[in-house]
């Protein structure tokens with residue numbers, strides 16, 4: 189049985205609430221907090237995330253009183269608890285007693301107490317204390333009826349995702365011994381004859397501290413893998429204790445969307461429920477597009493199961509250069525976008541806006557003006573509105589398109605400076621491919637490079653720099669069974685030790701794609717470079733490849749400028765009942781839209797003719813009902829063609845054939861479940877705000 193089914197969330201409705209820090213306030217305000225929470229429909233709060241020093245002021249001396257009291261009050265008020273293990277940051281006495289557990293940067297500088305996450309993930313002292321604190325929390329509160337979820341640590345890796353200290357070096361060596369067995373294995377894997385890097389003793393292996401020149405790329409890649417695994421081990425210490433002491437309560441740790449430093453496939457496999465913290469920037473007019481991919485990852489991490497939005501902002505953050513508030517209505521559409529994409533929760537950082545400290549200018553549900561604050565009024569309205577959407581809880585998003593997210597390739601193509609171009613940007617490429625799909629109307633789920641792909645018609649592989657035979661076999665089987673695979677540039681280049689595949693790229697993907705890459709041909713950000721696809725020219729400023737095609741491979745697009753003019757740029761090959769595409773250029777939105785329209789036409793999927801970056805529709809389905817969320821992320825009204833006779837959960841009204849979504853408008857249309865999820869379009873009008881905005 190999968191862990192998340194073994195431990196369902198014991199909550200009778202969509203979760204609504206936020207981080208709660210009652211220990212930053214006098215107890216006098218607690219009753220007020222709870223009254224206002226109830227009025228706003230809050231049913232779940234996360235605490236005490238950063239409170240270890242308040243719970244254990246001296247080693248072994250606990251002060252549970254305040255936590256007992258607030259948990260009792262919350263329980264009486266019907267508000268459930270996402271109980272943190274309080275291990276997100278160590279107390280000062282622990283650090284001062286064990287200065288060796290302070291993290292170290294790549295220059296050998298220890299990071300001081302005074303912020304949070306001041307720990308080396310490999311430190312045995314930290315691990316012992318984390319285990320001790322977790323057990324203490326579990327034993328004290330595991331039977332509390334209000335505790336429905338364990339919140340482990342907080343945003344692993346947010347501040348300290350890598351540590352270069354001597355303890356991390358020892359741990360890195362052990363990790364390498366586990367991976368390679370002996371030094372010969374390691375020397376072979378790392379290709380140490382280049383620049384005289386041979387190791388003759390394990391003790392000679394350090395963390396990749398700053399060196400005179402470029403560091404061995406495979407060592408850098410292994411350090412990325414190791415660092416993700418070191419935090420995963422720390423996570424598992426807590427997971428195991430909580431599962432042992434409180435076997436019925438699900439565990440989670442809050443993710444940070446598409447976060448480079450941790451392999452969330454591994455983390456998600458270790459937990460019961462996926463949770464995410466999402467802070468789309470109100471100053472970025474297309475932040476909602478990025479958010480959609482983040483949410484596609486969250487549901488993809490557990491094969492489509494609902495996840496929880498555990499943190500978001502009611503209005504401004506306080507950690508950007510400029511922290512722009514959310515205009516009226518924006519918080520609502522941002523929140524409902526997460527629900528549209530499979531979240532069964534809307535939660536905020538934080539409940540009551542801080543009066544002091546690092547985050548006093550961060551918006552909260554209850555602003556500095558209290559009940560009168562705009563954020564309270566808007567979050568209260570949303571809390572009540574969510575009750576009307578109750579039916580969608582537990583339903584699943586239906587996407588026809590998946591996008592491969594592969595941390596190894598992300599790390600491999602970004603950890604080293606020894607690459608054909610420093611302009612390669614793994615996440616930027618994934619986001620661009622997703623953005624084009626968003627524009628033509630398809631939500632996208634994240635998948636591993638080995639699948640499973642059976643729920644999809646199209647699988648996008650924006651970059652698979654590190655590729656192996658198993659991934660190639662999975663993608664080939666998908667295409668042969670009728671699927672459509674689109675592979676992006678600089679894929680299939682190296683194996684998992686970063687050795688170039690025999691014959692060069694695309695290595696194991698060669699037979700599937702029917703092409704060979706002779707040379708990578710990056711541009712110096714040259715705005716003049718172009719390709720032609722279906723008779724139209726598109727910009728190709730950063731990257732090209734000299735490719736040779738097999739006889740059976742069709743050239744769909746060609747380079748039209750520069751040294752490669754006339755050579756193939758975009759290819760397609762029939763593969764069994766499906767097709768395999770190779771896009772060798774790094775295209776902008778308009779070029780990608782053109783290619784993907786062609787791919788989708790071949791797959792028999794609908795595409796939007798009228799493009800508008802602010803328009804989004806996503807369908808969550810139960811066994812008998814489709815719930816199609818229709819969202820306007822912009823300030824101008826949108827006229828949308830909708831199914832006739834649908835019930836709008838938001839207004840209770842029944843739809844006619846078109847509806848107008850006002851500024852930041854949202855509708856949730858219930859229709860009987862159809863074989864294909866409804867595909868909504870804008871009614872043709874000359875007011876498109878198409879892809880230029882998404883550039």
Ligand code: GAL
Pocket residue numbers: 342343346465467499501505506507537547550
């Ligand atoms: C998150 C963090 C919270 C709070 C929030 C502010 O990264 O988990 O504790 O700092 O950011 O946006």
